[in-house]
Amino acid sequence: MRILVTGGAGYVGSFVVRRLLTEGHEVTVVDSLVNSLRPTAPDIRFHHVDVRDRTTLCDVITASRPEAVVHCAGLKSVGQSVELPWLYYDVNVAGTLNVLAAARAAETEHFVFSSSCSVYGSPQISPVGEDAPTLPQSPYASTKLAAEHAIEACAAAQDMTAVHLRYFNAAGASADGSHGELVTRYNTQILPLACMAALGAGPPLRVFGKDYPTRDGTAVRDYVHVEDLARAHVAALGAGGRRPTGTFNLGRGEGTSIGELLAALEHIAGQKIPVVEAPRRKGDPVQTWADTFAAEEGLKWTAQLDLADIVQSAWRWHSSPNGRLTAVG
Known part of the structure; x- marks a missing residue:
């Protein structure tokens, strides 16, 4: 399968890319390298692109024509999001809209989003199910939930299937x-x-x-191992013509x-x-x-x-x- 991974040089994204390559997929990576290093694997088609650069991002995605997009790109510090909320909305929400627009232009069929358990805020009961109230308590968490809503709306409008992976503490x-x-x-x-x-x-x-x-x-x-999270992203892409949809909590x-x-x-x-x-x-x-x-x-x-x-x-x-x-x- 042709797969494009945003944030594919980052922590979780790089493990997802490694897993995809191991399973024989054709992988294209876009990453701003703001908090990561350039990948060196020879099998990766890498593009140094910020998701806020809509024109370049669209050019890259339409050229690679991915069957699926795995969207891992984003900023993730709760503390920094309080200091710089406009930056977080720009990268995590506007950036997601840019990825969605490019996916639409490329006629991408499936979209997997790396979300976060932070959308639940401070849940009163554990274990936390997907039907628990979403009460984000930081700009970071709010941007993750807003991105989920944008993906749902755009996926419905362009006949694209989508999965949200709300992972707990990656480690x-x-x-x-x-x-x-x-x-x-x-x-x-x-x-x-x-x-x-x-x-x-x-x-x-x-x-x-x-x-x-x-x-x-x-x-x-x-705490959930990043290798297990990588496996979950691959599972979310589906196999044998079956494509999962919906929201899934990922943890131990x-x-x-x-x-x-x-x-x-x-x-x-x-x-x-x-x-x-x-x-x-x-x-x-x-x-x-x-x-x-x-x-x-x-x-x-x-x-x-x-x-x-x-x-x-x-x-x-x-x-x-x-x-x-x-x-x-």
Whole structure:
């Protein structure tokens, strides 16, 4: 299948591209390289394009005529979105509209969107199903939900099928330690920051709140391996003429507290992680994890890698020169 991946040089997008190439698909990547590095795989058709550049984007997509688009491009820092909401709406919403316009011109048949569990805000009940109220509590989350709405409307108008993948906390790296998440100045993901703190390559880790009504007082999240997320994107493309549609939550379907995550990392690293306790952040949910029934039924997908796989692969990556020295953005 001819597939175009926006943001295909980014964290999740690059793993999606690797998986697609492994399965024999013809892959074109567009990426602005704002917070990523240029892909080097010889089988990738790469175009250095910002999704806000509608004219160039349309030229690239119509020339490649993809049967499907996997839209991973976007900014993802909650904190930065509060500081620069106009930038987030420009990239994540206007950029998505540009991708949709180009897909229409190219007569693309299927659209897969990398969305986020942040659209649920602070859910009162876990596990969180796809029918839970959407109450975004940051500009970032609002842009993800707005993009979903735009995709739904445009897909219906142009006879294109669409899938929204709302993933929970993406984490981990390749098993061989050769590929993982870059640490940028806007990175707020706890596992990369914890690894850098343990390595002495970053400041002590700030843990926001140790007084939650949870088993150890720290917030509970659903960490899902990026390799599993890549498999889900491929599953969302369909096979044998069957194309899934709709919205799917992606997670391991179980909660892990911040304390448990750090304990697992300390066990693997063989050392204590320097931690600084900080007050709770406004809008942070107490605990949240995914109800994965819809993904199991509609995508025939379940997460295969566990917390130990996630933590061990992240530690191996960040302990390598590439994982420590490729800070960009």
